[in-house]
Amino acid sequence: MTPVDRAADLRQTLARARHDGGRIGFxxxxxxxxxGHARLIARARDECDTVVVSLFVNPLQFDRTDDxxxxxxxxxxxxxxxxxxxxxxxxxxxxxxxxxAEPLCRIDVGRLGAHxxxxxxxxxxxxxxxxxxxxxxxxxxxxxxxxxxxAQQLAIIRRLVRDFDVPVEVVGVxxxxxxxxxxxxxxxxxxxxxERERAPALHRALxxxxxxxxxxxxxxxxxxxEARAEVPEDxxxxxxxxxxxxxxxxxPVQRITGPVLVAGALxxxxxxxxxxxxxxxxxxxx
Ligand code: PAF
Numbered sequence: 001m002t003p004v005d006r007a008a009d010l011r012q013t014l015a016r017a018r019h020d021g022g023r024i025g026f027x028x029x030x031x032x033x034x035x036g037h038a039r040l041i042a043r044a045r046d047e048c049d050t051v052v053v054s055l056f057v058n059p060l061q062f063d064r065t066d067d068x069x070x071x072x073x074x075x076x077x078x079x080x081x082x083x084x085x086x087x088x089x090x091x092x093x094x095x096x097x098x099x100x101a102e103p104l105c106r107i108d109v110g111r112l113g114a115h116x117x118x119x120x121x122x123x124x125x126x127x128x129x130x131x132x133x134x135x136x137x138x139x140x141x142x143x144x145x146x147x148x149x150x151a152q153q154l155a156i157i158r159r160l161v162r163d164f165d166v167p168v169e170v171v172g173v174x175x176x177x178x179x180x181x182x183x184x185x186x187x188x189x190x191x192x193x194x195e196r197e198r199a200p201a202l203h204r205a206l207x208x209x210x211x212x213x214x215x216x217x218x219x220x221x222x223x224x225x226e227a228r229a230e231v232p233e234d235x236x237x238x239x240x241x242x243x244x245x246x247x248x249x250x251x252p253v254q255r256i257t258g259p260v261l262v263a264g265a266l267x268x269x270x271x272x273x274x275x276x277x278x279x280x281x282x283x284x285x286x
Contacts, residue, residue: 001079001082001083001087001088001089001090002088002089002090003079003090003092004089004090004091004092005091005092005093005094005097006093006097007093007097007138010052010089010091010138010139011138011140013089014050014052014089014139014140017049017050017088018140020049022048022049022050023047023048023049023050023142023143024048024049024050024052024139024140024141024142024143025044025045025047025048025050025051025052025141025142025143025144025145026044026051026052026053026054026135026136026139026141026143026144026145026168027040027041027044027051027052027053027054027144027145028053028054028056028131028132028135028144028146029053029054029055029056029078030055030056030057030058030071030186031055031056031057031072031073031074031075031078031186032071032072032073032074032078032186032189033074033077033078033081033082033186034176034184034185034186034188035176035184036147036149036175036176036183036184036185037081037147038081038085039147039173039174039176040145040146040147040173041053041082041085041086041087041145042085043145043171043173044143044145045085045086045087047143047171048142048143050088050089051086051087051088051089052087052088052089052090052091052139052141053082053087053089053090053091054090054091054092054093054135054139055075055078055090055091055092056091056092056093056098056131056135057071057073058098058127058128058131059095059099059127060099060103060123060126060127060130060131061123061124061125061127061128061131062124062127063121063122063123063124067272070190071186072186072187072189072190075092091138091139098131098134103130106126106130107126107129107130107133107160108126109125109126109129109156109159109160111249111250111251112125112152112155112156112159112249112250113125113126113152113156114250114251115243115245115250115251115252116152116241116243116245116250116263116265117152117265117274118152118250119241120240120241120265125152125153125156128153128156128157129156129157129160132157132160133160133164133166136161136166136168141168142167142168142169143168143169143170143171144157144168144169144170144171145171145173146170146171146172146173147172147173147175147176148172148173148174148175148276149175149183149184149185149274149275149276150274151247151261151263151276151278152250152263154170154172155247155248155250157170158170175275177203178200180200180203181200181203181204181207182196182199182200182203182273183203183273183274183275185273185274187271187272187273188271188273190270190271191268191269191271192269194236195236195268195269195271198236198237198268199266199268199273201230201231201232201237201266202231202239202264202265202266202273202274202275203275204230204231205227205228205230205231205239205242205264206227206242206262206263206264206275206276206277207277208226208227208229208230209223209224209226209227209242209244209262209277209279210262210277210279212226212227213256213260213262213279213280213281214279214281214282216281216282216283217256218255218256218257218281219254219255219256220244220252220253220254220255220256220260221254223244223256224242224243224244227242227262228242231266236268236269237266237267237268238266238267239264239265239266239267240264240265240266240267240272241263241264241265242262242263242264243262243263243264244256244260244261244262245260245261245263246258246259246260246261247259247260247261247278256279256281257281257283257284258280258281258284259278259279259280259284260278260279260280260281261276261277261278261279262276262277262278262279263275263276264276
């Protein structure tokens with residue numbers, strides 16, 4: 001595995017791979033890797049000739065400085081995991097390499113950022129879109145792999161690629177879960193033992209919404225109200241949002257007549273967790 005911290009060296013290394021005609025697979029991450037990331041890297045390894053993983057905690061996508069400062073950093077373990085999974089090139093740029101100057105040109109993700117996390121984290125998706133666009137320019141991948149846990153991010157990146165004609169295939173990879181349903185996340189390692197025990201409440205709420213949709217209920221407001229009741233809210237557990245939106249435009253749905261995304265964010269102590277499920281009502285199934 002070749003570790004690289006400069007974009008110029010990355011381009012040079014990949015020029016060779018590209019010259020040989022191989023397919024380049026790219027897994028962008030912010031490090032603190034877990035089995036969900038491992039699934040992305042393994043998929044890239046299966047489908048591509050050269051696998052590039054980036055580790056960069058992107059300051060532009062943090063709306064709170066305490067969240068940026070507390071974001072877990074585990075470079076040694078991340079490097080070992082990438083190597084064990086057959087990564088060819090590990091790109092670990094410093095902030096000054098990614099942003100040698102304050103970027104003036106920004107990306108506005110429009111209505112795709114108006115709901116769900118976008119409504120609660122001002123500037124977050126603009127920051128994600130900007131860094132992903134820069135990474136795509138530096139790596140030039142044929143395929144790029146993203147987790148479905150970050151469903152809004154995935155929808156925005158699909159649109160970004162379309163709007164800017166980026167020649168990359170975006171591949172969504174299913175969420176990896178613990179046995180009790182908790183979606184894997186780098187933020188899970190911040191949970192205390194008690195918080196960890198309570199954290200699957202979000203997944204239970206999503207499952208309840210999915211069950212109601214499956215049973216033929218179509219009133220999104222009523223479904224959300226019943227699903228929220230699955231979370232015993234108190235000082236330590238607080239639902240930030242639970243919403244039902246259409247899966248492409250991410251706009252709220254009142255009456256469920258086609259496929260929807262049920263998505264939520266839950267505060268567990270000082271840690272914010274997100275999760276989602278895709279659901280298709282019985283009336284819209286083939
Ligand atoms: O999903 C993430 O880890 C980040 O948002 C990403 C895509 C690497 C951009 O910083």
